[in-house]
Amino acid sequence: MVFYVVIFSILALLLVASGLYAIIQKDLLYAVISTGVISLILSVMFYLLQAPDVALTEAAIGVALTTVIFVITIRNTTRFEDEEDNSKVK
Amino acid sequence: MKKYLAIFLLLIVGFYLIQAFNLVPFGENRIGNVEDESTVGAFYLKNTVPKTSVANVVTAIVVNYRGFDTLGEVTVLFLATTGLGSILFRKRKHGEEEERVLKESSQLVRIGSRLLFPFIALLGIYVFIHGHLTPGGGFQGGAIIATGFLLMLVAYKNYRLGHGTLTWVESFAGITFAGIGMWGLITGGTFLENNAFSGLGNVNDLISGGVIPIIYIAVGLKVAAELTGVLDILLNIKPNKN
Numbered sequence: 001m002v003f004y005v006v007i008f009s010i011l012a013l014l015l016v017a018s019g020l021y022a023i024i025q026k027d028l029l030y031a032v033i034s035t036g037v038i039s040l041i042l043s044v045m046f047y048l049l050q051a052p053d054v055a056l057t058e059a060a061i062g063v064a065l066t067t068v069i070f071v072i073t074i075r076n077t078t079r080f081e082d083e084e085d086n087s088k089v090k
Numbered sequence: 091m092k093k094y095l096a097i098f099l100l101l102i103v104g105f106y107l108i109q110a111f112n113l114v115p116f117g118e119n120r121i122g123n124v125e126d127e128s129t130v131g132a133f134y135l136k137n138t139v140p141k142t143s144v145a146n147v148v149t150a151i152v153v154n155y156r157g158f159d160t161l162g163e164v165t166v167l168f169l170a171t172t173g174l175g176s177i178l179f180r181k182r183k184h185g186e187e188e189e190r191v192l193k194e195s196s197q198l199v200r201i202g203s204r205l206l207f208p209f210i211a212l213l214g215i216y217v218f219i220h221g222h223l224t225p226g227g228g229f230q231g232g233a234i235i236a237t238g239f240l241l242m243l244v245a246y247k248n249y250r251l252g253h254g255t256l257t258w259v260e261s262f263a264g265i266t267f268a269g270i271g272m273w274g275l276i277t278g279g280t281f282l283e284n285n286a287f288s289g290l291g292n293v294n295d296l297i298s299g300g301v302i303p304i305i306y307i308a309v310g311l312k313v314a315a316e317l318t319g320v321l322d323i324l325l326n327i328k329p330n331k332n
Contacts, residue, residue: 005116019100023093052225053148056217060233065317068240072324075192 004048011048015041026081028074036067143290144222144299152227153302153309157282160305161267164312168264171316178323192325194247203245210238218310222299228306232313239318243325251322256315263312270301270308 015038022034039062046055127133134147134155144150152160195203217224218231242249274283284290284300291298 008116020097023096023100053146053227053230056226056230057233060230060237064237064240065233065321068244068321069324 008045008048011041011045015045028079028081029071032067032070032074035070036063039063039066139293142284142299142302143293144302145294146222146224146227148225149222149227149302149306150299153221153305154282154284154300157271157305160309161271161282164264164267164309167313167316168260171320174320175323192244192247195245200245203241207238207242210241211235214238214310214314218306219303220296221306221310222302223294223296228309229313231306231310232315233317235310235314236317236321239314240321243321251318253319253322256319256322260312260315260319263308263315266308267305267312270305274301 018034018037018041022031022038025031025034039058042062043055043058046052046058127136134151138144138147138150142150142154144154214231214233214235216231217226217234218228221227221231239251243251271282273287274281277283282301282305284302287301290300297303
């Protein structure tokens, strides 16, 4: 029981940290990868909470498909958040 | 400035979520006694296996007890795909080749993708065929198959998917789902009646659980076709170079 609480607390802290990183980061590609990490940690947490169905869904859709769709969108638009930073890409 | 406002709002939401979930001690059994049928969870745990002969209780709830909701979810996914396609799909002009967003991958990625793709597809098919026995089901299996197609689409620059095939698979799966539901009404039962075709079979057999495996196969094919279509449409847009 104590083991689960410890693992869970570490995962929850990592989750919050990647969420904050996604908000603060100006490079949108890094922010999107960070949201993918959030989905990965969430899927492990669902598995620990004995919900393997939800863990599978989160792993397939949250980690793979959503991240890739956002990466394609970034590729078609701009990579950096601010206009003045936009010149770095091209 | 906007970011710090966002973090502040998230902190407020998080504070109240913590307040709410602190009322539930970590790891406590909230379902209660299985023999006592006064709670919903106990009712499902006690009655699912004898009444539907499906080993995975989650699948029985999603496809049978709440099957109408699942039909609605599939419709929502269909509408989202249709909307995205109607906005983004560009009709090819005569003689114009569709241009992929990404560049051609290296040889290692191409050969590795070709090697991995059958196994990913096989895993997806396994997940949705065994949806009533093991964790997983139509949505999960369909998403896994779509990631397999995504690998091929990213690795090969001129990997073409037949939009006609995708449309046919999707339509056929959707009609199968709705048709099975209607068949229950025709035979005098309810919508999505579980034993509309035949008996329920034994628990843990591959062919068991009435219409649940058929519906999950249909849902898996539908989700795979829809998500693959979305990825194909997104990957074929030319970037707008100003």
